[in-house]
Amino acid sequence: MRSRQFFGEISLLARGSHRTATATARTPCRLKEVGSATTTRLKQEHPQLLCSLLQETCAYLVASEQALAGDVRSRDEELIRAIDYLRRTREERDATHVLAHTDELTGLYNRRCLNDQLAKFVERARETNTGLAALVIDLDHFKAVNDAHGHSVGDRLLALVGSHLGNNVRRTDLPCRVGGDEFVVLLPEVAGDEAAFRAAEIHRSLSDLSLVCSDDICIEPSASMGGTIFVAGDGAERLMKRADDSLYAAKNQGRGKLVWNDCT
16 A cells, blocks of 8 residues: 555544544555454454554544644634624625715715615516605705805704604605705605605604704794605606606795695
């Protein structure tokens, strides 16, 4: 047999546990089978030789097991490092995704997120026939607030409205700040009277807000809102145009109004 050639496995039974090591030739040698009869003769005639063989075998098993355990520990450590790297990579990716799709000032979703999700919401409404409503909200006279009290107060007002919208919609809804003082809310799985009720409820709740600027100044924002529902044949662009048209109609009625288009 050549050196380092594999020739089998050596096993040792100890307290019911089975430990196995791979056996290879250390130097060129010949194999000889040792049966029970030969073992008995060795025990009787050459006990020291038999003990030496057993000791060598046990030592080989122990060394092999230690090497195997070390290899397993090394591989475990590599696996742990790999898993930790993947976890950190996923967290960084998720954080980057959140930052890219979140409006920094209000904490709501931003226009990029709306653009990414709008077509999906429309497609889901088309496939499931469960309804979809789109609301467009614009703060009335927001420029006057900035001019009179400064942009920092204007930012606080936007943050107040954003926080209110975020806390007063369902987890399945998509509240977005799409720029300036304009907000969009997508309401999936609502239709008909329920959609109109939800729109009116959100609009009314905005009129209850107030922002205290100082001891003698309190701003009570007014918002115009336009809303509509998804109907068969709508695409994302058509749905949002109808909601925008409703918003313009609300502004033309004197601000602080809600115009709802139920497509009837």
